[in-house]
Structures are given as structure tokens and as C-alpha cells.
Amino acid sequence: MRGFAHLDMKTFVTGATGFIGASIVRELLKDGREVRVLVREGSDTSNLTGQDVEFWRGDLRDHSSLQQGLKGCRSLYHAAADYRLWTRHPEEMYRTNVDGTVAILEAALQNGLEKVVYTSSVGTLGNPGDGRPGSEDTPVTLADMVGPYKKSKFLAEREAEKFIPRGLPLVIVNPSTPVGPRDIRPTPTGKIIVDFLKRKMPAYLDTGLNIIDVEECARGHLLAESRGRVGQKYILGNSNLTLRDIFAMLQEISGLSAPKVRLPYTPILMAAYLNEALSRITGREPLIPLAGVQMAAKYMYFDSSKAARELGLQHTPVKEALARAVAWFQQNRYI
Secondary structure (H helix, E strand, C coil), rough: HHCCCCCEEEEEEECCCHHHHHHHHHHHHHHCCCEEEEECCCCCCCCHHHCCCCEEEECCHHHHHHHCCCCCCEEECCCCCCCCCCCCHHHHHHHHHHHHHHHHHHHHCCCCCEEEEEEECCCHHHCCCCCCCCCCCCCCCCHHCCCHHHHHHHHHHHHHCCCCCCCCEEEEEEEEECCCCCCCCCCCCHHHHHHHCCCCCCCCCCCEEEEEEEEHHHHHHHHHHHHHHCCEEEEEEEEEEEHHHHHHHHHHHHHCCCCCECCHHHEEEEEEHHHHHHHHCCCCCCCHHHHHHHCCCCCCCCCCHHHHHHHHCCCHHHHHHHHHHHHHHHCCCCC
């Protein structure tokens, strides 16, 4: 990894102000890399405060800014994405996640970059949903995607794959559900932690997630650059846990009681449909996002052994990542 540090050429990162992207930047800086980050006008850059990076003002919709920004760069981490469980205007999400991916990868190809790491999602992968873990090779189609975020990321991944036969040295990583510090928005998973700490979680659904420390997820990106095979996908995940398991860990960490009531799925689904219909009228985010409830119908379990085997990705206990997330949310007054 540190073999890259002697190079004068920079590493370009999109999505650097976000949860995963900011951790990628920190990992690159630890390795002595010079980093240039794409930042839109008006973006919240608090996640990069104190970091020695070059800001490049531009936008994924502005092809010329991407072309110029990648000049003098050796590699690209494309981690930018519009990640929301609900949006009144899905076409905006497709423009960022699909069109923006095509634009940045086209610019990378034309600039002759030596390695590109594209951050996709486990949401684009096949998943049995019954507790058996999905892998990079589990069959999947667009019809399996729930909501505009997953659909747009699935289509973006298909577009990214088209660049490989054109000569782009691309590796795709599929993070599972990262947790940890600096989840400023917060992400949907971060919001679950915050709501738990605020005692707004009186009950839970019978579902499951694959959890990974956000810093380990970022390190997996760097390993994908240095060790990943061009054209391959790697799941960046760690432990498969039920939501009840996660709440039990949060109870041990915080001392707050975990919810004991398991909600029936169908009434919650019907409430989500009603919330969604109301949100289309009001424009306000639904209290119960339909896409989130539909995703919860499956155990989102995944097998990350390929990343461990080929990239050497190592893990720490998920409970430690949850504890760091709790501490960060408390210190930054989210509670």
C-alpha cells in the first residue's frame, strides 16, 4: 500500500464529505497519499475539517470540471452517491447515481488513470433473504431492486461494468452497512442508533443486516486499489446480525433497554404505503419510508470471504464499531 506514497500524482476522491468517503480520505492520508476531493458549491465539508486535502470545486453533472479535476491524478475513488430511502424526485437520484457515475468514469478513462475503485452497494447484489448470505455471484435482476436508490445503484453498477472492456482498470466494491464516527447526516443505520439512544425505538422488525466498521470499510477500498483484480467485485462486510442482536449490543454499550416487542410486518407495510402516499402530497419525508420497510422483509446477509481472501481485509468486533458510533453521536449532541 505505501508503495504508492512516493508518487507525486494525486488520488481523486468523490463523495469525500460523506460517511464512507471521509473515512477513505483519512485512510489515504495515513498512507502518505496526496488527495484531491471533488466538492460541490455549498457542500458541508465538516467531515474534512483539519484534513490536508486539495478541494476541487465541481459537480458530477459538470463533465469539464471532472476532466480538469482528474488531470495529474493516478487513481480515483468514486464514492459519491445520493443515498436516501425516499425522494420526491427520483430522477434527481438517477442523475447523480447513474449519469454521474458514467461521467466520472468517462473522465477517468480519458485521463488514463491507473486504477479506479467504484463504491457500489450490497443492495445491488443477489440475496436469498432467508438468512443464507448473498455473494458477489448470487443471481440478481433489476426487478429485485426495491426503491429508487437500489434501482439507481444497480443501473450505475451495470454502466460501470461497461467501462472494463474499454480498458478502464476498474474494481467494484460493495459495502454492506457501515457504522462508526462521523455519520453526520446520519445514514439510515445511523438514524436507527440515534433513535435508540433517544428512546424512540419501542419495538423492532424481524430483519437482519451485515455490519462493518466504517474505517475497515474504507481500508477495504484501499486494499481493492492495491490488490483487487480489475473487473472483480468485492463485498466489504463483516458480521451478519439480526436487528434484535444489534439492539442487544446497543443496550450493553449504552445501558438503555433494548426494545422487546417484535412488530408484525404486514401492518407496518400498510402504514408505510399510507405514509408514502401522504409524502407525495406534502413533499415531506415519510416517518416510515416504504423502501426501508420493503428491504426489511429480507435478511440482508452477505458473505464477505472473498474480500478477506483476496484483499486481506481484516475485522474487529462489530460491537466496538457500534460503541464508537454511540460515543460520536453523544459527543456531537445528536442525542
